[in-house]
Amino acid sequence: MDKQAALHHFKEHHFTPLLDIQLDTLENKFHRCQDQLISDFQKSFRDLCIHILGMQQQGQKEAIGYIHYSFLRTQILEQSYLYMVEAYSAEWYEDDSDCKLTYDASWAYAPMNTILETLEQERKIYMGAITSVDVERLMLESAPFFHQFVNSLLRLGLAEAVQMPEYLAIHKADRLAIRTGEYKDISENLYVEDQEALVPDDVSEQLMQSSEEEPYVYENLKRLSLPHLHLIQKDLRYNDFSYSDLRESQFHTCILIGSIWQRANLEGSRFQGCLLTDTDFRYSDLRGANFSSASGQPHREHGVRVPGLCGLRFEHANLDGADFTDVHSFEHAYFEGASMQGTLVPRKYQQHWKLNEAQRQSIVWTE
Structure with missing residues:
Protein backbone atom coordinates (compact mmCIF):
# COMPACT_ATOMS: atom_id res chain seq x y z
CA MET A 1 0.00 0.00 0.00
CA TYR A 191 -23.57 40.25 16.49
CA VAL A 192 -23.72 43.70 14.88
CA GLU A 193 -24.65 46.97 16.56
CA ASP A 194 -25.11 50.36 14.90
CA GLN A 195 -25.11 53.55 16.94
CA GLU A 196 -26.82 55.56 14.20
CA ALA A 197 -30.55 54.99 13.87
CA LEU A 198 -31.70 53.35 10.66
CA VAL A 199 -34.54 54.80 8.58
CA PRO A 200 -37.39 52.25 8.42
CA ASP A 201 -38.41 53.20 4.87
CA ASP A 202 -34.83 52.74 3.65
CA VAL A 203 -34.55 49.35 5.30
CA SER A 204 -37.90 48.25 3.91
CA GLU A 205 -36.82 49.19 0.39
CA GLN A 206 -33.50 47.36 0.78
CA LEU A 207 -35.30 44.26 2.00
CA MET A 208 -37.73 44.39 -0.90
CA GLN A 209 -34.94 44.83 -3.46
CA SER A 210 -32.70 42.09 -2.09
CA SER A 211 -32.24 39.08 -4.36
CA GLU A 212 -30.51 35.73 -4.55
CA GLU A 213 -27.50 37.48 -6.07
CA GLU A 214 -27.57 40.27 -3.45
CA PRO A 215 -29.06 38.83 -0.25
CA TYR A 216 -29.68 41.08 2.76
CA VAL A 217 -27.90 39.24 5.58
CA TYR A 218 -25.98 39.74 8.86
CA GLU A 219 -27.53 43.17 9.45
CA ASN A 220 -28.67 44.92 12.61
CA LEU A 221 -32.36 45.73 12.06
CA LYS A 222 -33.29 46.28 15.69
CA ARG A 223 -35.86 48.72 17.03
CA LEU A 224 -37.44 49.44 13.65
CA SER A 225 -41.11 50.09 12.93
CA LEU A 226 -41.93 47.87 9.94
CA PRO A 227 -45.51 46.64 10.40
CA HIS A 228 -47.24 44.92 7.47
CA LEU A 229 -43.94 44.13 5.75
CA HIS A 230 -44.51 41.69 2.89
CA LEU A 231 -41.50 39.68 1.66
CA ILE A 232 -41.45 36.62 -0.60
CA GLN A 233 -38.51 34.26 -1.15
CA LYS A 234 -35.89 36.57 0.38
CA ASP A 235 -32.60 35.48 1.94
CA LEU A 236 -32.55 37.20 5.34
CA ARG A 237 -30.28 34.85 7.27
CA TYR A 238 -28.60 36.07 10.47
CA ASN A 239 -30.39 39.44 10.49
CA ASP A 240 -31.30 40.81 13.92
CA PHE A 241 -34.89 42.11 14.10
CA SER A 242 -34.97 42.31 17.91
CA TYR A 243 -37.30 44.90 19.50
CA SER A 244 -38.80 45.74 16.08
CA ASP A 245 -42.49 46.22 15.31
CA LEU A 246 -43.37 43.70 12.58
CA ARG A 247 -47.06 43.19 13.28
CA GLU A 248 -49.06 41.48 10.53
CA SER A 249 -45.93 41.02 8.41
CA GLN A 250 -45.48 38.22 5.89
CA PHE A 251 -42.26 36.31 5.30
CA HIS A 252 -43.35 33.81 2.68
CA THR A 253 -40.83 31.00 1.91
CA CYS A 254 -37.94 33.17 3.13
CA ILE A 255 -34.56 31.90 4.32
CA LEU A 256 -34.38 33.04 7.95
CA ILE A 257 -31.52 30.83 9.18
CA GLY A 258 -30.00 32.20 12.39
CA SER A 259 -32.19 35.30 12.41
CA ILE A 260 -32.96 36.95 15.76
CA TRP A 261 -36.37 38.33 16.74
CA GLN A 262 -35.99 38.80 20.49
CA ARG A 263 -38.73 40.95 22.09
CA ALA A 264 -40.10 41.80 18.63
CA ASN A 265 -43.79 42.47 18.04
CA LEU A 266 -44.76 39.77 15.55
CA GLU A 267 -48.45 39.52 16.36
CA GLY A 268 -50.33 38.06 13.40
CA SER A 269 -47.19 37.62 11.31
CA ARG A 270 -46.82 34.77 8.84
CA PHE A 271 -43.77 32.58 8.36
CA GLN A 272 -45.32 30.00 6.06
CA GLY A 273 -42.81 27.81 4.26
CA CYS A 274 -39.81 29.61 5.78
CA LEU A 275 -36.49 27.97 6.63
CA LEU A 276 -36.16 28.76 10.34
CA THR A 277 -33.09 26.76 11.37
CA ASP A 278 -31.51 28.32 14.51
CA THR A 279 -33.97 31.23 14.68
CA ASP A 280 -34.32 33.04 18.00
CA PHE A 281 -37.80 34.27 18.96
CA ARG A 282 -37.16 34.53 22.71
CA TYR A 283 -39.49 36.95 24.55
CA SER A 284 -41.28 37.93 21.31
CA ASP A 285 -45.00 38.53 20.81
CA LEU A 286 -46.13 35.83 18.38
CA ARG A 287 -49.85 35.82 19.12
CA GLY A 288 -51.67 34.42 16.13
CA ALA A 289 -48.47 33.93 14.14
CA ASN A 290 -48.59 31.34 11.36
CA PHE A 291 -45.65 28.94 10.98
CA SER A 292 -47.43 26.35 8.84
CA SER A 293 -45.13 24.32 6.57
CA ALA A 294 -42.03 26.04 8.01
CA SER A 295 -38.84 24.01 8.45
CA GLY A 296 -36.13 23.89 11.08
CA GLN A 297 -34.01 21.49 9.03
CA PRO A 298 -30.50 21.24 10.47
CA HIS A 299 -27.46 20.92 8.24
CA ARG A 300 -25.66 17.59 8.43
CA GLU A 301 -22.81 16.87 6.04
CA HIS A 302 -19.43 15.25 6.77
CA GLY A 303 -19.28 16.51 10.34
CA VAL A 304 -20.70 19.97 9.60
CA ARG A 305 -23.62 20.64 11.97
CA VAL A 306 -24.12 24.35 11.53
CA PRO A 307 -26.69 25.70 11.16
CA GLY A 308 -28.73 23.48 13.43
CA LEU A 309 -26.99 23.34 16.80
CA CYS A 310 -28.81 26.30 18.37
CA GLY A 311 -32.27 24.95 17.70
CA LEU A 312 -35.43 27.07 17.49
CA ARG A 313 -35.76 29.32 20.52
CA PHE A 314 -39.23 30.34 21.71
CA GLU A 315 -38.50 30.71 25.42
CA HIS A 316 -40.78 33.23 27.17
CA ALA A 317 -42.53 34.12 23.89
CA ASN A 318 -46.28 34.66 23.66
CA LEU A 319 -47.47 31.97 21.24
CA ASP A 320 -51.17 32.17 22.04
CA GLY A 321 -53.12 31.10 18.96
CA ALA A 322 -49.98 30.50 16.90
CA ASP A 323 -50.18 27.86 14.17
CA PHE A 324 -47.47 25.20 13.83
CA THR A 325 -49.47 23.06 11.40
CA ASP A 326 -47.30 20.86 9.16
CA VAL A 327 -44.00 22.25 10.43
CA HIS A 328 -41.12 19.83 10.05
CA SER A 329 -37.72 19.33 11.67
CA PHE A 330 -38.87 21.20 14.78
CA GLU A 331 -37.62 18.51 17.15
CA HIS A 332 -35.07 20.86 18.74
CA ALA A 333 -37.44 23.68 19.68
CA TYR A 334 -37.43 25.24 23.16
CA PHE A 335 -40.46 26.73 24.92
CA GLU A 336 -39.53 27.32 28.56
CA GLY A 337 -41.78 30.04 29.98
CA ALA A 338 -43.72 30.46 26.71
CA SER A 339 -47.47 31.11 26.72
CA MET A 340 -49.16 28.59 24.41
CA GLN A 341 -52.88 29.10 24.92
CA GLY A 342 -54.67 27.65 21.91
CA THR A 343 -51.42 27.05 20.00
CA LEU A 344 -51.89 24.53 17.18
CA VAL A 345 -49.18 21.87 17.37
CA PRO A 346 -48.84 18.52 15.53
CA ARG A 347 -49.18 15.67 18.00
CA LYS A 348 -45.87 14.14 16.89
CA TYR A 349 -44.00 16.83 18.83
CA GLN A 350 -45.46 15.74 22.17
CA GLN A 351 -42.52 13.41 22.66
CA HIS A 352 -39.85 15.87 21.50
CA TRP A 353 -40.68 19.19 23.15
CA LYS A 354 -39.97 19.80 26.82
CA LEU A 355 -43.23 21.36 27.94
CA ASN A 356 -44.71 21.93 31.37
CA GLU A 357 -48.13 20.58 32.24
CA ALA A 358 -49.85 23.94 31.77
CA GLN A 359 -48.44 24.22 28.26
CA ARG A 360 -49.50 20.69 27.37
CA GLN A 361 -53.03 21.37 28.56
CA SER A 362 -53.35 24.71 26.75
CA ILE A 363 -52.03 23.47 23.36
CA VAL A 364 -54.48 22.29 20.71
CA TRP A 365 -52.89 19.07 19.48
CA THR A 366 -53.47 18.28 15.80
CA GLU A 367 -52.89 15.14 13.74
Whole structure:
Protein backbone atom coordinates (compact mmCIF):
# COMPACT_ATOMS: atom_id res chain seq x y z
CA MET A 1 0.00 0.00 0.00
CA ASP A 2 1.55 3.31 -1.09
CA LYS A 3 1.43 6.52 0.94
CA GLN A 4 -1.71 7.98 -0.66
CA ALA A 5 -3.62 4.72 -0.49
CA ALA A 6 -2.63 4.32 3.16
CA LEU A 7 -3.77 7.84 4.00
CA HIS A 8 -7.10 7.30 2.24
CA HIS A 9 -7.68 4.00 4.05
CA PHE A 10 -6.62 5.46 7.41
CA LYS A 11 -8.92 8.44 7.04
CA GLU A 12 -11.89 6.39 5.87
CA HIS A 13 -11.63 3.53 8.36
CA HIS A 14 -10.12 5.18 11.43
CA PHE A 15 -10.18 8.97 11.47
CA THR A 16 -13.67 9.73 10.08
CA PRO A 17 -15.60 7.14 12.15
CA LEU A 18 -13.82 8.25 15.31
CA LEU A 19 -14.47 11.92 14.53
CA ASP A 20 -18.18 11.23 13.98
CA ILE A 21 -18.46 9.45 17.33
CA GLN A 22 -16.75 12.31 19.17
CA LEU A 23 -18.90 14.92 17.42
CA ASP A 24 -22.04 13.04 18.43
CA THR A 25 -20.82 12.94 22.03
CA LEU A 26 -19.96 16.64 21.93
CA GLU A 27 -23.36 17.53 20.49
CA ASN A 28 -25.07 15.69 23.36
CA LYS A 29 -22.92 17.61 25.82
CA PHE A 30 -23.67 20.88 24.04
CA HIS A 31 -27.40 20.40 24.57
CA ARG A 32 -27.14 18.85 28.03
CA CYS A 33 -24.81 21.45 29.55
CA GLN A 34 -25.89 24.47 27.53
CA ASP A 35 -27.02 26.67 30.44
CA GLN A 36 -23.72 26.29 32.28
CA LEU A 37 -21.65 26.78 29.12
CA ILE A 38 -23.55 29.97 28.31
CA SER A 39 -23.08 31.22 31.88
CA ASP A 40 -19.33 30.59 31.70
CA PHE A 41 -19.07 32.41 28.39
CA GLN A 42 -21.04 35.39 29.68
CA LYS A 43 -18.76 35.66 32.68
CA SER A 44 -15.72 35.81 30.41
CA PHE A 45 -17.47 38.38 28.21
CA ARG A 46 -18.17 40.52 31.27
CA ASP A 47 -14.48 40.36 32.20
CA LEU A 48 -13.57 41.47 28.67
CA CYS A 49 -15.90 44.45 28.84
CA ILE A 50 -14.48 45.50 32.22
CA HIS A 51 -10.98 45.26 30.73
CA ILE A 52 -11.99 47.34 27.69
CA LEU A 53 -13.62 50.06 29.80
CA GLY A 54 -10.59 50.19 32.09
CA MET A 55 -8.31 50.85 29.11
CA GLN A 56 -10.73 53.44 27.72
CA GLN A 57 -10.90 55.29 31.03
CA GLN A 58 -7.11 55.49 30.99
CA GLY A 59 -7.10 56.82 27.45
CA GLN A 60 -5.47 53.66 26.09
CA LYS A 61 -8.30 52.48 23.85
CA GLU A 62 -10.56 54.22 21.35
CA ALA A 63 -14.20 53.41 20.71
CA ILE A 64 -14.62 49.71 19.92
CA GLY A 65 -15.48 48.68 16.37
CA TYR A 66 -14.65 44.97 16.53
CA ILE A 67 -14.49 42.20 19.10
CA HIS A 68 -13.00 39.02 17.68
CA TYR A 69 -12.95 35.47 19.07
CA SER A 70 -10.10 33.62 17.36
CA PHE A 71 -8.95 30.03 17.45
CA LEU A 72 -5.32 29.28 16.59
CA ARG A 73 -4.48 25.98 14.89
CA THR A 74 -0.91 26.08 16.18
CA GLN A 75 -2.12 26.11 19.78
CA ILE A 76 -4.54 23.28 19.09
CA LEU A 77 -1.57 21.00 18.35
CA GLU A 78 -0.21 21.96 21.77
CA GLN A 79 -3.61 20.98 23.23
CA SER A 80 -4.26 24.56 24.26
CA TYR A 81 -7.86 25.46 23.55
CA LEU A 82 -7.89 29.09 24.58
CA TYR A 83 -9.51 31.47 22.12
CA MET A 84 -7.81 34.82 21.77
CA VAL A 85 -10.41 37.55 22.36
CA GLU A 86 -9.36 40.92 21.02
CA ALA A 87 -11.06 44.31 20.95
CA TYR A 88 -10.20 46.72 18.16
CA SER A 89 -11.18 50.23 17.19
CA ALA A 90 -12.94 50.86 13.89
CA GLU A 91 -9.50 50.51 12.26
CA TRP A 92 -9.59 46.79 13.08
CA TYR A 93 -6.16 45.16 12.51
CA GLU A 94 -4.58 48.59 12.03
CA ASP A 95 -5.34 49.30 15.68
CA ASP A 96 -2.04 48.63 17.44
CA SER A 97 -3.34 49.19 20.98
CA ASP A 98 -3.47 45.65 22.36
CA CYS A 99 -6.65 44.82 24.23
CA LYS A 100 -7.01 41.10 24.65
CA LEU A 101 -8.07 38.33 27.01
CA THR A 102 -8.78 34.63 26.46
CA TYR A 103 -11.84 32.40 26.43
CA ASP A 104 -11.44 28.77 27.49
CA ALA A 105 -13.08 26.55 24.86
CA SER A 106 -11.64 23.27 26.10
CA TRP A 107 -15.21 22.01 26.60
CA ALA A 108 -15.53 21.88 22.81
CA TYR A 109 -12.03 20.77 21.84
CA ALA A 110 -11.27 18.22 24.56
CA PRO A 111 -12.46 15.31 22.32
CA MET A 112 -9.51 16.07 20.05
CA ASN A 113 -7.23 14.67 22.74
CA THR A 114 -9.08 11.35 22.61
CA ILE A 115 -8.95 11.27 18.82
CA LEU A 116 -5.24 12.09 18.75
CA GLU A 117 -4.31 9.42 21.30
CA THR A 118 -6.36 6.77 19.50
CA LEU A 119 -5.01 7.62 16.05
CA GLU A 120 -1.44 7.57 17.30
CA GLN A 121 -1.93 3.92 18.21
CA GLU A 122 -3.90 2.96 15.10
CA ARG A 123 -1.42 4.50 12.65
CA LYS A 124 1.19 1.96 13.72
CA ILE A 125 -0.57 -0.86 11.89
CA TYR A 126 0.35 0.90 8.63
CA MET A 127 4.02 0.01 9.12
CA GLY A 128 5.40 3.54 8.90
CA ALA A 129 3.23 4.68 5.98
CA ILE A 130 1.26 6.98 8.34
CA THR A 131 3.38 9.33 10.45
CA SER A 132 2.65 11.55 13.43
CA VAL A 133 2.79 14.50 11.05
CA ASP A 134 -0.04 12.95 9.01
CA VAL A 135 -2.12 12.55 12.16
CA GLU A 136 -1.45 16.15 13.16
CA ARG A 137 -2.52 17.35 9.73
CA LEU A 138 -5.81 15.50 10.03
CA MET A 139 -6.37 16.97 13.46
CA LEU A 140 -5.79 20.51 12.19
CA GLU A 141 -8.17 19.92 9.31
CA SER A 142 -10.84 18.87 11.81
CA ALA A 143 -10.58 22.05 13.93
CA PRO A 144 -13.54 23.81 12.24
CA PHE A 145 -15.81 20.90 13.24
CA PHE A 146 -15.17 21.75 16.89
CA HIS A 147 -15.20 25.49 16.32
CA GLN A 148 -18.79 25.25 15.06
CA PHE A 149 -19.91 24.36 18.59
CA VAL A 150 -18.15 27.43 20.01
CA ASN A 151 -19.67 29.55 17.27
CA SER A 152 -23.17 28.32 18.15
CA LEU A 153 -22.67 28.80 21.89
CA LEU A 154 -21.47 32.37 21.40
CA ARG A 155 -24.54 33.12 19.27
CA LEU A 156 -26.81 31.84 22.03
CA GLY A 157 -24.96 33.65 24.80
CA LEU A 158 -24.44 37.03 23.17
CA ALA A 159 -28.14 37.92 23.04
CA GLU A 160 -28.13 38.38 26.82
CA ALA A 161 -24.45 39.31 27.15
CA VAL A 162 -24.91 42.53 25.16
CA GLN A 163 -27.54 43.62 27.71
CA MET A 164 -24.99 43.55 30.54
CA PRO A 165 -24.19 46.92 32.16
CA GLU A 166 -20.50 46.21 31.59
CA TYR A 167 -21.04 45.95 27.83
CA LEU A 168 -23.38 48.93 27.66
CA ALA A 169 -20.76 51.05 29.44
CA ILE A 170 -17.96 50.65 26.89
CA HIS A 171 -17.49 53.32 24.24
CA LYS A 172 -18.45 51.98 20.82
CA ALA A 173 -17.74 53.05 17.27
CA ASP A 174 -20.64 53.90 14.95
CA ARG A 175 -20.73 50.22 14.06
CA LEU A 176 -19.55 47.39 16.30
CA ALA A 177 -19.25 43.80 15.09
CA ILE A 178 -18.55 40.78 17.28
CA ARG A 179 -16.98 38.10 15.11
CA THR A 180 -15.40 34.68 15.35
CA GLY A 181 -13.14 32.51 13.20
CA GLU A 182 -9.54 31.53 12.70
CA TYR A 183 -6.96 34.07 13.80
CA LYS A 184 -6.59 36.79 11.14
CA ASP A 185 -8.34 34.56 8.63
CA ILE A 186 -11.92 33.91 7.55
CA SER A 187 -14.43 34.97 10.22
CA GLU A 188 -18.13 35.78 10.47
CA ASN A 189 -20.38 38.13 12.37
CA LEU A 190 -22.06 36.91 15.53
CA TYR A 191 -23.57 40.25 16.49
CA VAL A 192 -23.72 43.70 14.88
CA GLU A 193 -24.65 46.97 16.56
CA ASP A 194 -25.11 50.36 14.90
CA GLN A 195 -25.11 53.55 16.94
CA GLU A 196 -26.82 55.56 14.20
CA ALA A 197 -30.55 54.99 13.87
CA LEU A 198 -31.70 53.35 10.66
CA VAL A 199 -34.54 54.80 8.58
CA PRO A 200 -37.39 52.25 8.42
CA ASP A 201 -38.41 53.20 4.87
CA ASP A 202 -34.83 52.74 3.65
CA VAL A 203 -34.55 49.35 5.30
CA SER A 204 -37.90 48.25 3.91
CA GLU A 205 -36.82 49.19 0.39
CA GLN A 206 -33.50 47.36 0.78
CA LEU A 207 -35.30 44.26 2.00
CA MET A 208 -37.73 44.39 -0.90
CA GLN A 209 -34.94 44.83 -3.46
CA SER A 210 -32.70 42.09 -2.09
CA SER A 211 -32.24 39.08 -4.36
CA GLU A 212 -30.51 35.73 -4.55
CA GLU A 213 -27.50 37.48 -6.07
CA GLU A 214 -27.57 40.27 -3.45
CA PRO A 215 -29.06 38.83 -0.25
CA TYR A 216 -29.68 41.08 2.76
CA VAL A 217 -27.90 39.24 5.58
CA TYR A 218 -25.98 39.74 8.86
CA GLU A 219 -27.53 43.17 9.45
CA ASN A 220 -28.67 44.92 12.61
CA LEU A 221 -32.36 45.73 12.06
CA LYS A 222 -33.29 46.28 15.69
CA ARG A 223 -35.86 48.72 17.03
CA LEU A 224 -37.44 49.44 13.65
CA SER A 225 -41.11 50.09 12.93
CA LEU A 226 -41.93 47.87 9.94
CA PRO A 227 -45.51 46.64 10.40
CA HIS A 228 -47.24 44.92 7.47
CA LEU A 229 -43.94 44.13 5.75
CA HIS A 230 -44.51 41.69 2.89
CA LEU A 231 -41.50 39.68 1.66
CA ILE A 232 -41.45 36.62 -0.60
CA GLN A 233 -38.51 34.26 -1.15
CA LYS A 234 -35.89 36.57 0.38
CA ASP A 235 -32.60 35.48 1.94
CA LEU A 236 -32.55 37.20 5.34
CA ARG A 237 -30.28 34.85 7.27
CA TYR A 238 -28.60 36.07 10.47
CA ASN A 239 -30.39 39.44 10.49
CA ASP A 240 -31.30 40.81 13.92
CA PHE A 241 -34.89 42.11 14.10
CA SER A 242 -34.97 42.31 17.91
CA TYR A 243 -37.30 44.90 19.50
CA SER A 244 -38.80 45.74 16.08
CA ASP A 245 -42.49 46.22 15.31
CA LEU A 246 -43.37 43.70 12.58
CA ARG A 247 -47.06 43.19 13.28
CA GLU A 248 -49.06 41.48 10.53
CA SER A 249 -45.93 41.02 8.41
CA GLN A 250 -45.48 38.22 5.89
CA PHE A 251 -42.26 36.31 5.30
CA HIS A 252 -43.35 33.81 2.68
CA THR A 253 -40.83 31.00 1.91
CA CYS A 254 -37.94 33.17 3.13
CA ILE A 255 -34.56 31.90 4.32
CA LEU A 256 -34.38 33.04 7.95
CA ILE A 257 -31.52 30.83 9.18
CA GLY A 258 -30.00 32.20 12.39
CA SER A 259 -32.19 35.30 12.41
CA ILE A 260 -32.96 36.95 15.76
CA TRP A 261 -36.37 38.33 16.74
CA GLN A 262 -35.99 38.80 20.49
CA ARG A 263 -38.73 40.95 22.09
CA ALA A 264 -40.10 41.80 18.63
CA ASN A 265 -43.79 42.47 18.04
CA LEU A 266 -44.76 39.77 15.55
CA GLU A 267 -48.45 39.52 16.36
CA GLY A 268 -50.33 38.06 13.40
CA SER A 269 -47.19 37.62 11.31
CA ARG A 270 -46.82 34.77 8.84
CA PHE A 271 -43.77 32.58 8.36
CA GLN A 272 -45.32 30.00 6.06
CA GLY A 273 -42.81 27.81 4.26
CA CYS A 274 -39.81 29.61 5.78
CA LEU A 275 -36.49 27.97 6.63
CA LEU A 276 -36.16 28.76 10.34
CA THR A 277 -33.09 26.76 11.37
CA ASP A 278 -31.51 28.32 14.51
CA THR A 279 -33.97 31.23 14.68
CA ASP A 280 -34.32 33.04 18.00
CA PHE A 281 -37.80 34.27 18.96
CA ARG A 282 -37.16 34.53 22.71
CA TYR A 283 -39.49 36.95 24.55
CA SER A 284 -41.28 37.93 21.31
CA ASP A 285 -45.00 38.53 20.81
CA LEU A 286 -46.13 35.83 18.38
CA ARG A 287 -49.85 35.82 19.12
CA GLY A 288 -51.67 34.42 16.13
CA ALA A 289 -48.47 33.93 14.14
CA ASN A 290 -48.59 31.34 11.36
CA PHE A 291 -45.65 28.94 10.98
CA SER A 292 -47.43 26.35 8.84
CA SER A 293 -45.13 24.32 6.57
CA ALA A 294 -42.03 26.04 8.01
CA SER A 295 -38.84 24.01 8.45
CA GLY A 296 -36.13 23.89 11.08
CA GLN A 297 -34.01 21.49 9.03
CA PRO A 298 -30.50 21.24 10.47
CA HIS A 299 -27.46 20.92 8.24
CA ARG A 300 -25.66 17.59 8.43
CA GLU A 301 -22.81 16.87 6.04
CA HIS A 302 -19.43 15.25 6.77
CA GLY A 303 -19.28 16.51 10.34
CA VAL A 304 -20.70 19.97 9.60
CA ARG A 305 -23.62 20.64 11.97
CA VAL A 306 -24.12 24.35 11.53
CA PRO A 307 -26.69 25.70 11.16
CA GLY A 308 -28.73 23.48 13.43
CA LEU A 309 -26.99 23.34 16.80
CA CYS A 310 -28.81 26.30 18.37
CA GLY A 311 -32.27 24.95 17.70
CA LEU A 312 -35.43 27.07 17.49
CA ARG A 313 -35.76 29.32 20.52
CA PHE A 314 -39.23 30.34 21.71
CA GLU A 315 -38.50 30.71 25.42
CA HIS A 316 -40.78 33.23 27.17
CA ALA A 317 -42.53 34.12 23.89
CA ASN A 318 -46.28 34.66 23.66
CA LEU A 319 -47.47 31.97 21.24
CA ASP A 320 -51.17 32.17 22.04
CA GLY A 321 -53.12 31.10 18.96
CA ALA A 322 -49.98 30.50 16.90
CA ASP A 323 -50.18 27.86 14.17
CA PHE A 324 -47.47 25.20 13.83
CA THR A 325 -49.47 23.06 11.40
CA ASP A 326 -47.30 20.86 9.16
CA VAL A 327 -44.00 22.25 10.43
CA HIS A 328 -41.12 19.83 10.05
CA SER A 329 -37.72 19.33 11.67
CA PHE A 330 -38.87 21.20 14.78
CA GLU A 331 -37.62 18.51 17.15
CA HIS A 332 -35.07 20.86 18.74
CA ALA A 333 -37.44 23.68 19.68
CA TYR A 334 -37.43 25.24 23.16
CA PHE A 335 -40.46 26.73 24.92
CA GLU A 336 -39.53 27.32 28.56
CA GLY A 337 -41.78 30.04 29.98
CA ALA A 338 -43.72 30.46 26.71
CA SER A 339 -47.47 31.11 26.72
CA MET A 340 -49.16 28.59 24.41
CA GLN A 341 -52.88 29.10 24.92
CA GLY A 342 -54.67 27.65 21.91
CA THR A 343 -51.42 27.05 20.00
CA LEU A 344 -51.89 24.53 17.18
CA VAL A 345 -49.18 21.87 17.37
CA PRO A 346 -48.84 18.52 15.53
CA ARG A 347 -49.18 15.67 18.00
CA LYS A 348 -45.87 14.14 16.89
CA TYR A 349 -44.00 16.83 18.83
CA GLN A 350 -45.46 15.74 22.17
CA GLN A 351 -42.52 13.41 22.66
CA HIS A 352 -39.85 15.87 21.50
CA TRP A 353 -40.68 19.19 23.15
CA LYS A 354 -39.97 19.80 26.82
CA LEU A 355 -43.23 21.36 27.94
CA ASN A 356 -44.71 21.93 31.37
CA GLU A 357 -48.13 20.58 32.24
CA ALA A 358 -49.85 23.94 31.77
CA GLN A 359 -48.44 24.22 28.26
CA ARG A 360 -49.50 20.69 27.37
CA GLN A 361 -53.03 21.37 28.56
CA SER A 362 -53.35 24.71 26.75
CA ILE A 363 -52.03 23.47 23.36
CA VAL A 364 -54.48 22.29 20.71
CA TRP A 365 -52.89 19.07 19.48
CA THR A 366 -53.47 18.28 15.80
CA GLU A 367 -52.89 15.14 13.74
